[in-house]
Amino acid sequence: MTTYIIRRLIMMIPILFGISVISFAIMYAAPGKPTVMDLDPDISVEAREAQMERLGLNDPPHIQYINWMSNVVKGDFGTSFTKKQPVRDMIADRLPNTLILMIFSTILAIIVAIPFGVLSATKQYSKLDYGVTMTSFLGLATPNFWLGLMLIMLFSVQLGWTPVGGVSTLGADFSLLDRLHHLILPAIVLATADMAGLTRYTRSSMLEVVKQDYIRTARAKGFRESTVIYKHGLRNGLIPIITIFGLMLPTFIGGSVIVEQLFSWPGIGKLFIDATFERDYPVIMAITMFGAVLTVIGNLIADILYAVLDPRIEY
């Protein structure tokens, strides 16, 4: 197992290198240059060119890549072209917000999805099953920006129960309750799609499991039905779901873009979108690489968890 993990970790290096080359090439090939974004007639051409030179944008692309890579190896992700701040600080500022939102919404999704998925499977073709199935399809089909807007209009504007956006009340001291108050709407919106998907996955996975021989054996032994389902069934039923979690990890960055935009939530997603429009290369590259690392690690974690949950799997 340990050698397996080490081998996988070493394999990450060429994969990440490949990703960085391809992302850099695509980013560079996209039309638009970082500094022509200033269209102020007051700024002279000389000043603009001096800026290009300072940012190293006049070097050929492969030199720019090598310069960038040699800094990254040293742990330096450079300085944002447009925000003039170290990229690492910018990400460090925003990452906690995105993580809080994602973790909270994922927990919310799990708490709702797994019990309903199990119920829906064990009581297949019941009214409850149809209800859950309908609701999850509805949840999958609802675009989350639309849902978000509806919730804002209802709860924030009409009823005034929740704030319109942001992470905390302006000027107030830190309070957990206040944070939760701001978190609840974006988390619900973000959880909806995951919730619907997870319910469906849990249901179909559990349907497979409850038909297995060992479930019949467990029942024959005279265990209580809840023990049969939750102890013997669910543990096996969860294995495919773990893969989905592993693959969900990278969406922690990309998945919340729209919700962050909608709720003015200062997270990574919004940073990434802004950077893309402004052709802010260092920020684009840093976030892309961060996403790549998460994807690779997410896959690794999923594989490891397989082995943990299913003793038959060995590496």
Next chain:
Amino acid sequence: MKKTIFASISMIFMLSLFLVACGGGTDAPDQTGGDQDTAEQQPVGDPQYGGNMILGTSGEPVILNPLYHTDSASADITDLVFAGLMQTNENLEMEPLVAKTQPEISEDGLEWTYELNEGILFHDGAELTAEDVVFTYNVFIHEDTTSPRAGDFRSLVNVEALDEYTVKFTLAEPDAAFATRVTYGILPKHLLEDIPVADLEDYREFNMQNPIGTGPFKFVSWTSGQNLVLEANEEYFEGRPYLDNVTFRFASDSNALVLLLETGDIHHMIAPTSEIGTIELYDHVNLHSTLALRYDYLGWNLDRPLFEDKRVRQAITHAIDRQELVETIMEGNAEVAHAPVSPLSWAYNDDVPKFEYDVEKAKQLLADAGWEPGSDGILEKDGERLSFTILSNSGNVTRRDIGIITQQYLREVGIEVKPEQMEWGAFLDQINPPNFDFDGVVMAWGLATDPNPRAIWHSDQIENGLNRSAYRNDEVDRIADENTLVMDQAERAAMLGDAFAIIAEEQPYTFLYYPYQFVALSKEVQGFTHHPRIDMYKVHEWWLNQ
């Protein structure tokens, strides 16, 4: 109530349609407005002290040092934290601020002497003296400077302190535009003199974490992605601001800002045209409007053979009913433009050739230029059809609509137009040097206080500047080169007027309109002065009626 719900619902539909199209850039926001100030006058008492005014903005500042920023969000903050020698008032005239009076200018126009107010204090308690002014302006002319504004001071040779409260600027050649250049916030020499000029832009301890100026508000804190807080400068030399605090609240876009305005979370926002209809329905908000210092235009690529003949360009302008365009697309919130100068400027010349809507004249001009109707009704000449694309940036609905309306107007005279849209960054790349890959483009210019047309119209700005229409005219070049040497404003206005008339006659652009800009302000806010160019103007006079 019914109205509000209707507005909310229609807004949701608008949002659902346009949410994906949230790109844009510095030139992108299209702020326009109504014919007059729609703010209702209501009886108010005397100004009150106190209160925290919350300004909603979608742009987060970049750098809080007035010498280095190029974005309006940073300018809004530095306009509050710093004060310059002079400032531009709402009529675009130069007014003394840190300086006591207008400058004394030597006979030859080379020496400008400013006398300073005494007793002005920086936020750390040190007094502002002539040495601070000298320090600030030396940054611009230092050989290691990284200031994007250094180009403004090419003619400046020397800055010196004659005594503690007198500064003399010496120029290499007379520069009439110099008067508008001395508005940069004065930096504290005692805090920055040890930093090498080359590193000043990256000196985050000052530029990001603790900017110290002499302006009406002191910097308190900046939480990235959330807010930036300022507090009143008790010692402000024009009098303590009425407000205790000014807080900038960052939101993702104007949709989010409108919601915050509706719920009363913010007192102030710059209102884009598309939101005016919604904001008008809020009982607790006033909309203020004023003409913006800008014009919107259809620019033609004169290097393309289709646009070589000025009669074709004039015909195009004749064929477009710009008054109608202002009434429909801009809902009347603009005035038709005829020349590359704003009516707000002292150099505005109304006496320029005007190409009013006249389809017959347009057809005649095109016939004179040798274009004959082809088999499909589109004009042809030497086997080439009079057909081209008009490009604009995606996400900007106003510009997209202008493209479509132009298509319809020009079809009337036998010209085929294909409107196209591109993402902002790609769009700029395509129309700017060295690509110049466009026929026509819908754009706008935000103008500087000084009306010098050089940056946009001089032929030496084609290869690497902003003259992307590739406009060449020797007389305009000469005026662009020489107008700043003329110190007498009336004489200079006459000279510039000639240049504007030449450009208007040659129609390298179809000048569309001068738009209005809107500010949405909670009715609690009093004492507001709407400035066409500066968002945070005389904020020390604003107060909250609580």
